[in-house]
Amino acid sequence: MNINSLFKKGNFDLQKTKSEKYNNILNSAGHVFAEYGFHKATISQIASQAGVADGTLYLYFKNKDDILLQYLNFKSDSVFSRMRAAVEAGKNAEDKLRRLIRCHLSEFQNDKDMAVIFRSEVRHFRDIETQIKDISKMYLELLSEIIEQGQIEGTMRQDLFAALAKRYILGGVENVISSWVFAGSRYDLESLADPLVDLFLTGIRG
Amino acid sequence: MNINSLFKKGNFDLQKTKSEKYNNILNSAGHVFAEYGFHKATISQIASQAGVADGTLYLYFKNKDDILLQYLNFKSDSVFSRMRAAVEAGKNAEDKLRRLIRCHLSEFQNDKDMAVIFRSEVRHFRDIETQIKDISKMYLELLSEIIEQGQIEGTMRQDLFAALAKRYILGGVENVISSWVFAGSRYDLESLADPLVDLFLTGIRG
DNA sequence: TAAAATCATGAATAGAAATTCATTATTCAA
DNA sequence: TTGAATAATGAATTTCTATTCATGATTTTA
Numbered sequence: 001m002n003i004n005s006l007f008k009k010g011n012f013d014l015q016k017t018k019s020e021k022y023n024n025i026l027n028s029a030g031h032v033f034a035e036y037g038f039h040k041a042t043i044s045q046i047a048s049q050a051g052v053a054d055g056t057l058y059l060y061f062k063n064k065d066d067i068l069l070q071y072l073n074f075k076s077d078s079v080f081s082r083m084r085a086a087v088e089a090g091k092n093a094e095d096k097l098r099r100l101i102r103c104h105l106s107e108f109q110n111d112k113d114m115a116v117i118f119r120s121e122v123r124h125f126r127d128i129e130t131q132i133k134d135i136s137k138m139y140l141e142l143l144s145e146i147i148e149q150g151q152i153e154g155t156m157r158q159d160l161f162a163a164l165a166k167r168y169i170l171g172g173v174e175n176v177i178s179s180w181v182f183a184g185s186r187y188d189l190e191s192l193a194d195p196l197v198d199l200f201l202t203g204i205r206g
Numbered sequence: 207m208n209i210n211s212l213f214k215k216g217n218f219d220l221q222k223t224k225s226e227k228y229n230n231i232l233n234s235a236g237h238v239f240a241e242y243g244f245h246k247a248t249i250s251q252i253a254s255q256a257g258v259a260d261g262t263l264y265l266y267f268k269n270k271d272d273i274l275l276q277y278l279n280f281k282s283d284s285v286f287s288r289m290r291a292a293v294e295a296g297k298n299a300e301d302k303l304r305r306l307i308r309c310h311l312s313e314f315q316n317d318k319d320m321a322v323i324f325r326s327e328v329r330h331f332r333d334i335e336t337q338i339k340d341i342s343k344m345y346l347e348l349l350s351e352i353i354e355q356g357q358i359e360g361t362m363r364q365d366l367f368a369a370l371a372k373r374y375i376l377g378g379v380e381n382v383i384s385s386w387v388f389a390g391s392r393y394d395l396e397s398l399a400d401p402l403v404d405l406f407l408t409g410i411r412g
Numbered sequence: 413t414a415a416a417a418t419c420a421t422g423a424a425t426a427g428a429a430a431t432t433c434a435t436t437a438t439t440c441a442a
Numbered sequence: 443t444t445g446a447a448t449a450a451t452g453a454a455t456t457t458c459t460a461t462t463c464a465t466g467a468t469t470t471t472a
Binding site: 039120147150151154155156157158160161164165167168169170171172173174175176178179192195196199200201202203204205206 | 245326353356357360361362363364366367370371373374375376377378379380381382384385398401402405406407408409410411412
Binding site: 021047052053054055056059 | 449450451452453
């Protein structure tokens with residue numbers, strides 16, 4: 001795995017035009033990765049899931065790593081743009097936080113493959129972790145903005161250890177998603193957004 | 207990987223007496239797993255790190271999976287017994303929570319290999335996730351007790367969505383550890399315990 | 413001390429799966 | 443319509459590494 005994986009052979013057009021087959025393979029890969037994990041998933045499984053021959057994957061992707069990489073990039077981009085839109089729609093810091101968390105939970109609830117894959121596989125890409133648009137990183141930036149605004153508005157404490165507050169919000173949401181996945185995604189995730197934000201805001205002290 | 211991995215060949219004595227070599231291999235495996243990840247780590251790397259021949263690993267462990275499994279079991283047990291002791295030393299719920307978080311951060315700060323491995327590899331053991339003594343599960347039980355006690359004492363809100371509160375505390379701590387690992391473990395982790403608990407208790411609202 | 417039992421070795425084996433590429437099918441342009 | 447260009451195929455190749463096991467070293471026992 002190296003950074004060159006980012007650049008595929010001769011399929012730039014396909015990517016731009018979002019070729020049917022390209023997206024099909026990406027989605028199929030998502031299913032298979034989510035079910036078996038990146039390392040146990042095989043090219044043959046992905047190909048078969050996509051209804052194409054093994055060799056066909058190599059017309060669209062440089063190698064197996066590249067498939068995961070592009071999957072993560074694609075999902076990061078689309079989720080994050082929706083998150084940013086959600087935040088922008090909020091009137092004040094608290095409202096923005098609520099919309100962000102709700103969007104986050106909703107996006108992952110609606111794409112369980114993605115939830116499973118983000119929960120684990122991202123970690124293995126230590127080498128290129130800084131190269132891909134890491135959703136965590138963008139997320140923390142969004143949270144920074146919200147917290148700063150909240151402090152200006154006077155609705156969030158001035159003495160906040162912001163770096164820590166960001167981590168604990170993100171961690172809380174991720175852990176809630178994680179346990180939803182682990183529990184077989186049987187309950188409604190999005191409806192946990194408001195209770196969760198209430199906890200973030202007011203803490204557990206009686 | 208299957209549940210039989212739990213039972214090794216003929217080395218029950220070795221385990222009981224904590225044979226030098228057994229522990230040596232386990233530690234070496236920890237280093238290698240932490241550096242390369244379970245799947246990319248090879249038996250040869252572990253053997254070489256431990257200063258033994260490849261075949262020797264199979265005298266002490268059933269297979270590669272078994273090495274990780276025993277590593278996780280060993281670490282879970284030892285960390286958790288210290289966590290429980292920390293909690294028991296607390297006088298009231300809030301004190302217990304502080305001690306737990308401090309212990310958690312301190313344990314992981316003092317064993318970075320473990321921190322890295324728990325951060326990622328545990329996820330791949332979906333099949334046996336319920337079999338191993340998952341530190342998260344035990345942790346959540348500890349938190350349950352603390353929250354219940356806090357509610358009885360009146361220092362924690364009666365209307366807490368406890369299942370959520372537990373998740374968000376664990377998530378917060380894990381995410382703080384995660385970013386400490388990611389940042390190259392350059393700062394003091396344990397000293398974040400009190401600020402973090404303050405956040406849990408009082409939230410971010412101004 | 414010497415035979416037996418145990419432990420360790422690492423080259424050889426075996427199996428799995430990623431990747432390639434000669435061949436075939438399809439699409440496109442004139 | 444037909445030849446060229448492009449896309450797809452999947453069997454064969456290559457690579458990689460977990461695991462085995464015949465051999466040798468060491469320790470134990472009597």
